[in-house]
Amino acid sequence: MTTFLITGGAGFIGSHLTEALAAGGGKVIAYDNLSTGKLKNLKAISKKKNFSFIKADILNEKMLGQAIKRVDTVFHLAAAVGVKYVIDNPFRTVEVNVLGTENVLRLCHRYKKKVILASSSEVYGKNESFPLKEEDDRVLGATNIIRWSYAATKAMDEFMALAYYREKKLPILIIRFFNICGPRQSGRYGMVVPRFIEQALKGKAITIYSDGKQTRSFTYIGDTIKCILALSTIRRAYGKVFNLGSREVVSIKELALKVKEIAGSNSPLVYIPYEKVYGRDFEDMRHRRPDIAKLEKYLGFSPRTRLREIIKSILCENKKL
Ligand code: UDP
Secondary structure, eight states: OOOEETTTEEEEEEEHHHHHHHTTOEEEEEEEEOOOOOOGGGGGGTTTEEEEEEEOOOOOOHHHHHHHOOSSEEOOOOOOSSOOOOHHHHHHHHIIIIIIHHHHHHHHHHOOEEEEEEEEEGBBOOOOOOSSSSSSBOOOOOOTTHHHHHHHHHHHHHHHHHHHHHHHHHEEEEEOSSSEOOOOOSSTTSSSHHHHHHHHHHHHOEEEEEEEEOOOOOEHHHHHHHHHOOOOGGGGGOOOOOEEESSSSEEEHHHHHHHHHHHHHOOOEEEEEHHHHHHOOOOOOSSOOOOOOHHHHSSSSOOOOHHHHHHHHHHHHHHHH
16 A cells, blocks of 8 residues: 655645545555644544554654655645744744755655645746746845745755755656645634635725735646645656646735625625835735746646635635634
8 A cells, every 4th residue: 555644734735635645545644743733624534444643844854754764655735824823933934934944854865655635836046937837937035034044945955855866866847836725724823715715704894915916826726735645646757846726827916806796795805015114124926927837738627716716715614614
């Protein structure tokens, strides 16, 4: 039986991946320090025989090594994520994303395990090429702008992973996620979709930062998991970087209006300058859309779920709670 370790397994993406791997019949270990992940995300599979959970930090080398030793493949998703989280926890962000990932890669090399590394579209920074290709430049602001530290840590993770691949032949695969969303995502750390949905359902003002004309491509969690699983089985994909995202582009104002309409909410829209939310030293990228030609070439498919369906799936989850 194939065995898998998912770091960050109790998080939003991690818990969906853990469920899918367990449903596929593999033996699955979710590893999470529960700092932002939640045990309730794993409730549906908690009693399955092929599932186990380890509460530990990726900075804990001993525990991590023991876990990695037991599996064939590691999906490394544990990280400090969310613009708000990064700004509130600048030291922890660098520590977890750089030192933690270094631990994962070193131990995977020691025990000869495959690694799938979760990276982020943040690595492109302020590059607004439309769409963004994997080989495009990274354009990052000054170091006093804390937001960019996250982008720098993820780029460092990619450099480390690629170095392990080239010099030490460690099979690694890098996936850059573009605004993944869906049920279980928390709005606490800044993510716009769950925040708008919660505000709409509570009849509170929908908080649009800046002018709302900035655009993103929101990607459904179900599509994301299918792509991760399929890529991880393709031998030729190892040693490479892939964008994973949707082609549908939406402005943040359009997103707010869509959420309001689908939720049947009367919430007013309010515009808040970035400075009021994140302080003076903040920058955002105006546009971010992935080029997914490479993903499609390898998989023969790509994320297709429309934003409207994504919003409905989250509303549906909220009704059940
Ligand atoms: N945003 C917003 N209102 C919120 C939260 C976020 O207008 O309550 C904006 C944010 O400034 C950004 C976009 O929505 O322009 C996406 O933000 P998120 O933090 O979800 O992801 P990002 O793409 O910035 O990593």
